[in-house]
Amino acid sequence: MEKKMLFPDYIFESSWEVCNKVGGIYTVLSTRAKTLTDIIRDRLIFIGPDCWGEKQSPYFRPDSSLLENWEKKANAEGLKVKVGRWDIPGKPIAVLVDFKPYFDKKNEIYTSLWEKYQVDSLHAYGDYDEASMFSYAAGLVVENLYYYLNLAPQKVIYHANEWMTGLGMLYVKDKLPKVGTIWTTHATSIGRSIAGNNKPLYDYLWCYNGDQxxxxxxxQSKHSIEKQTAFNADAFTTVSDITATECHELIGKPVDVVLPNGFENDFVPKGATFTKKRKEARKKILRLANCLVGREFGDDTLIVGTSGRYEFRNKGIDVFTEAMNRLLRDDRLEKQVIALIEVPAWVGSPREDLKERYLSGKTFDTPLEFPMVTHWLNDMSHDNVIDMMKYLNMWNRKEDKVVVIFIPCYLNGDDGIINTPYYDVIIGKDLSVYPSYYEPWGYTPLESVAFKVPCITTDLAGFGVWANTIKGAYSEIEDGVKTIHRTDYNYSEVVDVIKDTIVKFSKMSEAQVKKARANADKLSKKALWNEFIGYYRKAYDIALTKANKR
Incomplete structure (x- = not known):
């Protein structure tokens, strides 16, 4: 008879990105929350850092009716917390904890960690101390709530995300042995560092010694906390098969379960609203290009783009720029192309000359000086995108078939030029390109296909591998996702495949494009959380089974 899987009565989950929008982990947690709250309601409690002090977090709604007596008690005892709800679908309970008071006992905390788990904090620098003190404070919150709510008879999970929460997970493991612990690494520090330092990661993966x-x-310190957390978690997990291989080779421990990143598509407009928003987005992008370049762009202009964190090599921004340069010189391209690079850089201010043009409502036939960037940067002479465009002599000339526009700020609806949120821009694209070299999962391509925008990615991104798995072969642009085989050394080949795919897409009939868009949409629905939550059930079962044995 098949064993019934254990499921928690309570889940505590912590991350630096709870009520704190920094990167992809925010998307993972905030979109998964509704699926879990539908199952266990207010017995899901997120713990995040109080980075806001006296100011109000835009993602957090205080609610004094929740855990009211505990909040008062904890604050009276010196554990400074705010209790409320995370302002996302599902509205889960969130506890924000002030971690600054623990800096005073930092050395004592690190000594204990060394004695119990041999975690090396000696070489720590940068964000290590801040993350560790938050992690410790999160562990105190779990311990405090565990006793306050009398959870000893219940099945309880503590789920920690990324190295930043490792110290707290080890604290919970030590103090609350009945709690099942799960740790998810969304990318290994060492893997990201090898890739970011231009070393070949994949061909030599099995030759690298993680410690060395x-x-x-x-x-050393980040790697050390990762390694010890991985070895001590009841369930060690990651987000894709690619990162699972990396964990095995560099951390030295195979993962227990792969937890692929799903999402909820409730932010995608439907029907007539979708059509209207797509038209509006295209109009804004075509207008932006006219104001910069001084040329009119017709409705049949192909709008392509890349976006994400500004990791020039890891995210393949270098490959994208090179591909646009080669596309510029490809005689087979019959359509005009506007290529957007939407990555937040060290932005200074919106360009006043561009803003004036954009708001005037007029059409222009002369370019602005420097017609490739929407905002001035604090250091215009040291920026990877601008440097590469200059090196390749890409100046968005009036006669160029391909125009590249660098939007170096967060598209939060308040950028000072187009003032449009990211999702209201992506909907206007025809094609998106994410040629990642290092990408454990990849939300940007998943968001793209959810908006029916076919995309090009690589098999070094977890999402690209997943798309291939769904098809049972390499996915093509007609399927909604084109997955390119990428290695440490085939940069130029990848550039050409992107260029050729865009040329091919530009020649596709209206019916073929419609089909590719429908397939993109269909694929995105296979990645909804209700499809992926089963992997979490498996992780919960593993962790609770081990905790029971203790």
């Missing part, structure tokens, strides 16, 4: 590389790349 951590020393060479000066990230």
């Amino acid at each position: 590389m951590a020393e060479e790349l000066n990230i």
Whole structure:
């Protein structure tokens, strides 16, 4: 008879990105929350850092009716917390904890960690201390609530995300042995560092020694907390098969379960609203290009784009720029192309000359000076995108078939030029390109296909591998996702495949494009959380089974 899987009565989950929008982990947690709250309601409690002090977090709604007596008690005892709800679908309970008071006992905390788990905090620098003190405070919150709510008879899970929460997970493991612990690494520090330092990661993966590389790349402390958390978690998990291989080779422990990143598509407009928003987005992008370049762009202009964190090599921004340069010189391209690079850089201010043009409502036939960037940067002479465009002599000339526009700010609806949120821009694209070199999962391509925008990615991104798995072969642009085989050394080949795919897409009939868009939409629905939550059930069962044995 099949064993019934254990499911928690309570889940505590912590991350630096709870009520704190920094990157992809925010998307993972905030979109998964509704699926879990539908199952266990207010017995899901998120713990995040109080980075806001006296100010109000835009993602957090205080609610004094929740855990009211505990909040008062904890604050009276010196554990400074705010209790409320995370302002996302599902509205889960969130506890924000002030971690600054623990800096005073930092050395004592690190000594205890060394004695119990041999975690090396000696070489710590940068964000290590801040993350560790938050992690410790999160562990105190779990311990405090565990006793306050009398959870000893219940099945309880503590789920920690990324190295930043490792210290707290080890604290919970030590103090609350009945709690099942799960740790998810969304990318290994050492893998990201090898890739970011232009070293070949994949061909040599099995030759690298994680400890030795951590020393060479000066990230011993982050690697050490990752390694010990991985070995001590009841369930060690990651987000894709690619990162699972990386964990095995660089951390030295195979993962227990792969937890692929799903999402909820409730932010995608439907029907007539979708059509209207797509038209509006295209109009804004075509207008932006006219104001910069001084040329009119017709409705049949192909709008392509890339976006994400500004990791020039890891995210393949270098490959995208090179592909646009080669596309510029490809005689087979019959359509005009506007290529957007939407990555937040060290932005200074919106360009006043561009703003004036954009708001005037007029059409222009002369370019602005420097017609490739929407905002001035604090250091215009040291920026990877601008440097590469200059090197390749890409100046968005009036006669160029391909125009590249760098939007170097967060598209939060308040950028000072187009003042449009990211999702209201992506909907206007025809094609998106994410040629990642290092991408454990990849939300940007998933968001793209959810908006029916076919995309090009690589098999070094978890999402690209997943798309191939769904098809049972390499996915093509007609399927909604084109997955390119990428290695440490085939940069130029990848550039050409992107260029050729865009040329091919530009020649597709209206019916073919419609089909590719429908397939993109169909694929995105296979990645909804109700499809992926089963992997979490498996992780909960593993962790609770181990906790029971203790």
